[in-house]
Amino acid sequence: MTNQLRSASSGTSRTGGRLSGHMYESIKARLLQGDVPANGRLSVEALRAEFGVSKQPVMEALRLLAADGLVEILPQIGCVVSTYSASEVEDFFHMFAGLEGAVAGVAARRCTPAALAELDAVSRQIRALATNPDPDIRSLEYLTLNRDFHERIHRMAGSRIIADTSRRMWDLSDFLINTAGVSQPMATSVDDRQDDHDRIREALASGDPDTAKTQMENHILETVELLHGRASTSA
Numbered sequence: 001m002t003n004q005l006r007s008a009s010s011g012t013s014r015t016g017g018r019l020s021g022h023m024y025e026s027i028k029a030r031l032l033q034g035d036v037p038a039n040g041r042l043s044v045e046a047l048r049a050e051f052g053v054s055k056q057p058v059m060e061a062l063r064l065l066a067a068d069g070l071v072e073i074l075p076q077i078g079c080v081v082s083t084y085s086a087s088e089v090e091d092f093f094h095m096f097a098g099l100e101g102a103v104a105g106v107a108a109r110r111c112t113p114a115a116l117a118e119l120d121a122v123s124r125q126i127r128a129l130a131t132n133p134d135p136d137i138r139s140l141e142y143l144t145l146n147r148d149f150h151e152r153i154h155r156m157a158g159s160r161i162i163a164d165t166s167r168r169m170w171d172l173s174d175f176l177i178n179t180a181g182v183s184q185p186m187a188t189s190v191d192d193r194q195d196d197h198d199r200i201r202e203a204l205a206s207g208d209p210d211t212a213k214t215q216m217e218n219h220i221l222e223t224v225e226l227l228h229g230r231a232s233t234s235a
Helices: 008-015 018-032 044-051 055-067 086-110 113-129 135-157 160-178 190-205 209-234
Strands: 071-074 078-081
Touching (some): 018 044, 018 055, 018 160, 044 055, 055 071, 086 135, 086 160, 086 190, 086 209, 113 135, 135 160, 135 190, 190 209
Antiparallel strands (some): 071 078
16 A cells, blocks of 8 residues: 555545545545646546545545645636646755755754664665566555655654655655656666665764765755656657
8 A cells, every 4th residue: 555545544634524535545646656647637527426426525635636736726627637847847856855855964863773773674675676577566666665765764853844744745756756757767766766765874874964964865856867867768
């Protein structure tokens, strides 16, 4: 089960209703995994029929997804999956890198042996994933495990404000990666990405906030280069 689906309770609290929360989390999971392409339409009637609900919880879920930047509700057209330009994607990852770098710096000051052990457990899963022969599994499961890795760093930082702010940023990051028009974007880079994780881990273990910040920023910014490189190859 993906991290997006595991967070269903957050959707419930945001909507104020369990049904709307379930709709929000279910549709969001599809969007984050790239099941609906950028600029693809989401039919309210089709969703209403699929889930066996009235129009109201569907519209409430779509409004929340629009607030997250994942869809747009357009007059006379309906609901479409958000589309971002290459420059907008690059701008986002520069901003995201700054945030995650700051989180890593805080985490380095608060790192404990127990927290490192949890981080290492996720790292072992990522290394094992690199040997999986199925590129679809490597690409999709990497994003799930990668998010788990970074969430454990957020826990080291020990701030609810950081966790809440970062959740939406990670949602948008996964969305942009999986709607970039690049097939299996992470399938061939699992080992390289884990090498980045290892460098971040060493900085955390050393209690070195400056290096942790720098390594994290580099790791996030490499996502832009990865997507640009894959897009050029596909073209």
